[in-house]
Amino acid sequence: MAMKYEVLVEVSLREGIADPQGATIERSLPALGFESIESVRVGKAIRFRIQADDASSAKSTVQQVCERLLANPVIEDTAITITEATTGDAK
Amino acid sequence: MAMKYEVLVEVSLREGIADPQGATIERSLPALGFESIESVRVGKAIRFRIQADDASSAKSTVQQVCERLLANPVIEDTAITITEATTGDAK
Amino acid sequence: MASLLSKGRVASPFVKPLAQGREGSPKLQIVVGIVVFPGSNCEHDVVESLGSLDAKAQLLWHSQADLQNSRAIVLPGGFAHGDYLRPGAIAKFSNIMNSVVEFARAGGPVLGICNGFQILTEVGLLPGALQKNRGLRFICEMSQVVVSTANSSASRQLAQGAQLSIPINHFEGNFTCSHDTLEQLQQEDRIVFRYLNNPNGSVDDIAGITNETRNVVGMMPHPERACDPMLGSSDGIQVLASLLEAAQ
Amino acid sequence: MTPDNSNEPNETEPLHRLLGLTDDEAGKIATILGREPNHLELAMYSVMWSEHCSYKSSRVHLKRLPTQAPHVLVGPGENAGVIDVGDGIAVALRIESHNHPSAIEPYQGAATGVGGILRDIFTMGARPICLADSLWFGSPESPRSRWICEGVVSGISGYGNAVGVPTIAGEVNFDEAYSGNPLVNVMCIGVLPKERLVLGQASGSGNLAVLLGQSTGRDGIGGVSVLASAPLEDGDESAQKRPSVQVGDPFEEKRLIEACLELLDAGVVVGIQDLGGAGLTCATSETASRGNVGMDVDISKVIVRQSGMEPFEIMISESQERMLAIIAPSSLGRLEEICNKWEVAFSVIGKVTLGDKLRILSGSDNDSPSFQANGPDHGYSSDHTTSSDQTSGFILAEVPASSLAQDAPIYMREMQAPVWFQARHFELGSRPPDVVDVGTELISLLANPSIRDKSWIYNQYDHQLFLNTVVGPGGDGTVLRLKAPGLPKSDKGLAVSVDGNSRWCSMNPRLGAKLIVAESVANLACCGAFPKALVNCLNFGNPEHPEVMWQLSETVDGIAEACTAMHLPVVGGNVSFYNESGGYDIPPTPVIGTLGVIEKLLYVPPTMALVDNCHIFLLGDYDSNVSGSRWAFDLHEYKGGSLTEINFARHSSVMELVISLVRQRMILSVHDISDGGMLVALTEMAIKGEVGFSISGINDPAELFSEGPSRVIVGASEQGAQSVIRMANDMAVPLRELGVSGGDRLAIRGLMNLSLASARDTWTGQQAPAQQAPAQPLATS
Numbered sequence A, B: 001m002a003m004k005y006e007v008l009v010e011v012s013l014r015e016g017i018a019d020p021q022g023a024t025i026e027r028s029l030p031a032l033g034f035e036s037i038e039s040v041r042v043g044k045a046i047r048f049r050i051q052a053d054d055a056s057s058a059k060s061t062v063q064q065v066c067e068r069l070l071a072n073p074v075i076e077d078t079a080i081t082i083t084e085a086t087t088g089d090a091k
Numbered sequence C: 001m002a003s004l005l006s007k008g009r010v011a012s013p014f015v016k017p018l019a020q021g022r023e024g025s026p027k028l029q030i031v032v033g034i035v036v037f038p039g040s041n042c043e044h045d046v047v048e049s050l051g052s053l054d055a056k057a058q059l060l061w062h063s064q065a066d067l068q069n070s071r072a073i074v075l076p077g078g079f080a081h082g083d084y085l086r087p088g089a090i091a092k093f094s095n096i097m098n099s100v101v102e103f104a105r106a107g108g109p110v111l112g113i114c115n116g117f118q119i120l121t122e123v124g125l126l127p128g129a130l131q132k133n134r135g136l137r138f139i140c141e142m143s144q145v146v147v148s149t150a151n152s153s154a155s156r157q158l159a160q161g162a163q164l165s166i167p168i169n170h171f172e173g174n175f176t177c178s179h180d181t182l183e184q185l186q187q188e189d190r191i192v193f194r195y196l197n198n199p200n201g202s203v204d205d206i207a208g209i210t211n212e213t214r215n216v217v218g219m220m221p222h223p224e225r226a227c228d229p230m231l232g233s234s235d236g237i238q239v240l241a242s243l244l245e246a247a248q
Numbered sequence D: 001m002t003p004d005n006s007n008e009p010n011e012t013e014p015l016h017r018l019l020g021l022t023d024d025e026a027g028k029i030a031t032i033l034g035r036e037p038n039h040l041e042l043a044m045y046s047v048m049w050s051e052h053c054s055y056k057s058s059r060v061h062l063k064r065l066p067t068q069a070p071h072v073l074v075g076p077g078e079n080a081g082v083i084d085v086g087d088g089i090a091v092a093l094r095i096e097s098h099n100h101p102s103a104i105e106p107y108q109g110a111a112t113g114v115g116g117i118l119r120d121i122f123t124m125g126a127r128p129i130c131l132a133d134s135l136w137f138g139s140p141e142s143p144r145s146r147w148i149c150e151g152v153v154s155g156i157s158g159y160g161n162a163v164g165v166p167t168i169a170g171e172v173n174f175d176e177a178y179s180g181n182p183l184v185n186v187m188c189i190g191v192l193p194k195e196r197l198v199l200g201q202a203s204g205s206g207n208l209a210v211l212l213g214q215s216t217g218r219d220g221i222g223g224v225s226v227l228a229s230a231p232l233e234d235g236d237e238s239a240q241k242r243p244s245v246q247v248g249d250p251f252e253e254k255r256l257i258e259a260c261l262e263l264l265d266a267g268v269v270v271g272i273q274d275l276g277g278a279g280l281t282c283a284t285s286e287t288a289s290r291g292n293v294g295m296d297v298d299i300s301k302v303i304v305r306q307s308g309m310e311p312f313e314i315m316i317s318e319s320q321e322r323m324l325a326i327i328a329p330s331s332l333g334r335l336e337e338i339c340n341k342w343e344v345a346f347s348v349i350g351k352v353t354l355g356d357k358l359r360i361l362s363g364s365d366n367d368s369p370s371f372q373a374n375g376p377d378h379g380y381s382s383d384h385t386t387s388s389d390q391t392s393g394f395i396l397a398e399v400p401a402s403s404l405a406q407d408a409p410i411y412m413r414e415m416q417a418p419v420w421f422q423a424r425h426f427e428l429g430s431r432p433p434d435v436v437d438v439g440t441e442l443i444s445l446l447a448n449p450s451i452r453d454k455s456w457i458y459n460q461y462d463h464q465l466f467l468n469t470v471v472g473p474g475g476d477g478t479v480l481r482l483k484a485p486g487l488p489k490s491d492k493g494l495a496v497s498v499d500g501n502s503r504w505c506s507m508n509p510r511l512g513a514k515l516i517v518a519e520s521v522a523n524l525a526c527c528g529a530f531p532k533a534l535v536n537c538l539n540f541g542n543p544e545h546p547e548v549m550w551q552l553s554e555t556v557d558g559i560a561e562a563c564t565a566m567h568l569p570v571v572g573g574n575v576s577f578y579n580e581s582g583g584y585d586i587p588p589t590p591v592i593g594t595l596g597v598i599e600k601l602l603y604v605p606p607t608m609a610l611v612d613n614c615h616i617f618l619l620g621d622y623d624s625n626v627s628g629s630r631w632a633f634d635l636h637e638y639k640g641g642s643l644t645e646i647n648f649a650r651h652s653s654v655m656e657l658v659i660s661l662v663r664q665r666m667i668l669s670v671h672d673i674s675d676g677g678m679l680v681a682l683t684e685m686a687i688k689g690e691v692g693f694s695i696s697g698i699n700d701p702a703e704l705f706s707e708g709p710s711r712v713i714v715g716a717s718e719q720g721a722q723s724v725i726r727m728a729n730d731m732a733v734p735l736r737e738l739g740v741s742g743g744d745r746l747a748i749r750g751l752m753n754l755s756l757a758s759a760r761d762t763w764t765g766q767q768a769p770a771q772q773a774p775a776q777p778l779a780t781s
C-alpha cells in the first residue's frame, strides 16, 4: 500500500554565486547589536507531502521534481530530506 | 573560548496563511506528471555562522535574530537548527 | 565603512528643501518630511506632487533621527534595502524610524505609500502584513479604489464612497491579517481604501488602512502618480491634500 | 623587469588555443610584446580579443553606418551615444544583448542585462530615465520557451523596478527559430545637463584608479566560454566553482548609480568606466588606452568575494555592479565621503602612469608607493576579503594598454548569399494563398502570440516612475517628459520605439533592415516626434558561416541606407554573434531603437485608441503585397515573394504629414500599419478605443494583410477631416477615406462583420497560459 512521506527541499545558491540578500542581511546585523554572525546565505525551504510505494521511489520522484521545477542547477543546489509522515491528514 | 556554530533558520508561513507560491507549484505539478504531491508550502532557508560561548548562548542569540529580523510574526514561524561548526574558516 | 544602519554619522545629504511651493503663496507652507532609505525611488515624485499643492517638501535621510520640524511624514515607495528578506524588514531598524514612531504616537500625520505601507506594518504602526500578490506577479497599472472612510489623515478631504483612479505598482501588496485584526479594522472603520477589482488578493479588498488614532495611513496605490491629468488621473491630489490639512 | 612566467602551464595543446585564440593571433601578441606572453597576459588578450569585446568580425562592416549629425555629442565607440536635444540637455542611449545568459538562467540573465546597460548610461554622467526591451522567444506552446519567457520578463521586472528605472517600451516576438536561442536586448536612455558629460578615459599620471561597488567573485568567468574549458586549475572541481551566470543585485546598483552621479556632480571624477564583459581587464585597458596613458593595477587591492582567487580570475571576472573611477589623489577624501554616504564599497586598486603600459602587480611594487592609499580593510563588511594571499611584489603582467583595447585583429570574413536568395526574388510562379474568410483570418491573427495583447508583460514593469510617462507602453511609441532631478527645465518630450522583424530580414536582410528603421521612425511620428538618433543591436548566427556574414553585411547596408535617407545618425550599437542552436543559426535579427524629440509636449498626443464618430483615413500608398507578412508567414506558411521596396521620399512626406497632424491637433487617433497589416491595425485601434468601425472600398482583401511600408491610419472628427484632406493634398501624400468609427461591430463591406467583443476577447484572452506557468518553471525540457 502506498505510504505518505514528508519532504523538505532546501534550495540554495551554489557556492561562489553572489547572494545579495544574504550579504545585505549580514551588513545590517551589527547595527542591531549582532556582531558575531557571518556567511549569511538565503535559500528556499520547500515542504510538501508525497505518496509513494516506498522511500526510494519517493526520493526518485522528488529528485525529478527538483530538477524539473524547483531549482535551476546552473545557479542552485538542492538538498532533499524525506521522512515518513505521521498518520493523519496532511493539512 | 568562543565556538563557531552553523545555523539553519527555516522561515515558513504560519498555518492558515495562504501561500500563493506553494499553491502555484502544486497546481503546475500534475501537468508535469507528478500527481502524488500535495500540501506544498514555500518558505525560506537562511543559513549562517555564529560565534558564541556555547550552544545555549548561540541559541538565544539566534532566537533574538529571528524575532527581531528574520521573520514577521504576523505571518511567519521559524524553526532553528544549530550544529557545531566543523573546524576551518567559515569561507 | 559604517554599516547600513550606523548611528549618528553624516548629516542628511538633503539638508536643503528640494521643492518650493509656488511663489507668493499667502498661506504658511507646510513642511512635509519625506524619508529616504537606500533603495527608495519614489521620493522625488512625492516632492514633485506635493510641490503642485504648494507644500514644501524636505528629504530626510534614513540614518538621521531628526525630522527637522516636519509637520507630516511620508514614507515613499521603492525598494528600501532592496526589499531583501521582506519589504521593510531592514528599513524598520533605521534611526529615523524611531523618530517616526514617536511622531506618530504623538499624533503626527504619517502616510506610507506602497513600500512605505510595508514599512509601517513591519515597524508595528499598522497591523497586518503585505504578502506577495496572489498572481505572483509584479503589477503596474491603474486601479480603481473606493474611499471607505473619510475619517483618516489621508482621506479627510474625500467623500466616503468616492471612487478614485490611482495607479498601483507592487509585487507585495496582498494585505493579510488575522481574523481578529480584520474584524477590528472593520468595526473601528479603519479601512480607508478598498479596491474595486481586487488586483492582488488582499483580504476584504483592502488597499489602505489607518491606525486607532487615525493619523497613520498606509496604502498600496500611489497617489503621487495621480496628480496630473497628463499622466492619466489627478485623483491622488485629494489624498495628499488631506495629509496637508491634517498637518495644519 | 620581466614579468613572472612561473605559472606557465605545460599542456600539449597550446594554451592560446584553449583560450580561443588562433595561432596567428598568438603570434601577433608575441610580436606586440617582443616575447611570449605569460598565462595571465594570454588570458587578458583572449577576453579582449574575443568577438564579444573586439568586434573583430563586424568592425569592417559597422564602419559603413552613418554616425554624424550636428547634434551628436558622442557617437559609437564610447559606452553610450549622446545627443544634444537643446535646452542645455543631453540624452545618452545604448542597446545591448544578453542572449546567452538568458537562455540558461532566464531571470538572472535578463536581470544582469538590465544592470549592464544601466551602467553604460550612468558611466556617461547621465541619469537613467527609462529602459526598453526587445524579446524573442520560441513558441509559447513549448514549456521550455514559456519558462524562458516568464523568467526573462520577471528578471527585467525584478531588476528594473527595484533599481528604480521605469521600463517603458519594448516588443516581444514568438517564433520557433528562437526556441534554442532566445534574444534579450535591453535599451536604456539617460539624461544629463550637457556640461556634465564625461568620457571613459584616464588621464594625469599619478591619478588613482578606484574600483567601486560589488566585490569581485568567480562568477562570470566561465561566461567567457573559452576559459571554462582551459586547464587553468586542477580539474573539474574548480571549474564548478566558477559559475557562468551571475546574480544581479539591483540594490547595489541603485546605490552605485546615486554615488557615481554624486561623484560626477562634485567634480571628483576625471574619468569613469563600467565593468562589463572582460571585467577589470577591459575597464583598465580601455580607460588607459583612450587617455593615452598607462596604468598600474595592484590586484591584491581588489576586494574579492572568495579566497584563493587567481590573478587571471580577478582580471577577467564579470561580477556585476562595479565601476572604475579615475580620480586625483586629492579627491580621495571626497570620494570616501560620498561612497560612505551611499554605502558603496571602494578600493584604490591602481594609478595612472606615464607611457602606455598596463601593468598588473601583486602587492606594492617599489616604484608604486602610492598604492597604500586606503587599506583593503577600508569599509567592507566581513564577507569581503582581499586576495592578500597573493605573492607580493611581483609584476604579473605588462602589456601596452592599447594593444588590448584597440589592436585586436580585424577580419573580413567570407560572405556568401544563400542560393535561394536570388531565386526567391524571381519566384514568379509562386503565388500567395487567397484570402478565404477575412473574419476567420483576423481572429487567427489576433490570437497569434506575437500580435496579441502584451500588457501581461509591460504591466509587470514599473512604467510610471519619475512621473514622466505621458503615453505609456501599448501604443506605437512611448512618450516621456524630458525631466529629471538636476536637469534644466524643458517643455520638450522624448519618444522611444524599439523594433525588429526577422521575417522581413530572413527574406531580404538589406530591405528588411530598411523597413525596420522606417517602421521605428513611423512609431515616433505617430507620437508627433522627429527621430533624432538610432541605436541598433545586431543579433546574428555564427560569423564563421559565410551566409551569416552576408546577412550582417546586407543588414548594415540597409540600416545605413535608411539612416542616410532620413538624416538619422547611428550613435551606438551592439553585435551579438553565435546565436545558434542545434546547428541552426537564428534568422538575421537586427533590433532598432530610435529616440525622437517632441518640441513642445504640452498636451497628451493622440494614441491609437479610436474615437467614436470619426472619419478614418489611410495615409500613404496602396499596397496589397502580402509577401513577408505575418499573415503569409504564420497563418499560411507562405515565405516566398519579395518585400515591397521602400521609397524614402514618400516615407518622409507621410511622416512629416503625421507629425504635423499630431502637433496641430488635427487628429484624434493615429496608428501606423505594421505587424499583421491594416486590418490588425484597425482592430487594435477599435479595441483600445472600445468602438467599432465600418469600412468600405476594399477590392482586394490581400490589402488588409499587407505590411507594406509608409502607411498610417488616422481618425479625425468631421471638422478635423477637412484639415487632414487639405494638408495631405498640400504635402502630396496619397490619402484614402476608409470609413467611419462607431457602433460595436468591425465591418468591412462585403468582406467581414465581426463583433468588437469577440475580437477583443481573442486579442486579450490569450493571457491565460502564461498566468498558469509555474513559479519557477521547467529548467530542462
Ligand SMILES: Nc1ncnc2c1ncn2[C@@H]1O[C@H](COP(=O)(O)OP(=O)(O)O)[C@@H](O)[C@H]1O
Pocket (backbone or CB within 6 Å): D133, D134, D135, D167, D168, D169, D170, D171, D172, D454, D457, D458, D472, D473, D474, D475, D476, D477, D478, D498, D499, D523, D674, D675
Ligand atoms: N517586452 C515589452 N516590454 C515593454 N513593452 C512592450 C513589450 N512588448 C510590447 N510592448 C508594448 O506593446 C506595444 C505594442 O508593441 P508592438 O506591437 O511591437 O508595437 P509596434 O508594432 O507599434 O512597434 C508597444 O507600445 C510596446 O511598447
Ligand SMILES: [Mg+2]
Pocket (backbone or CB within 6 Å): D475, D476, D477, D522, D523, D671, D672, D673, D674
Ligand atoms: Mg507601430
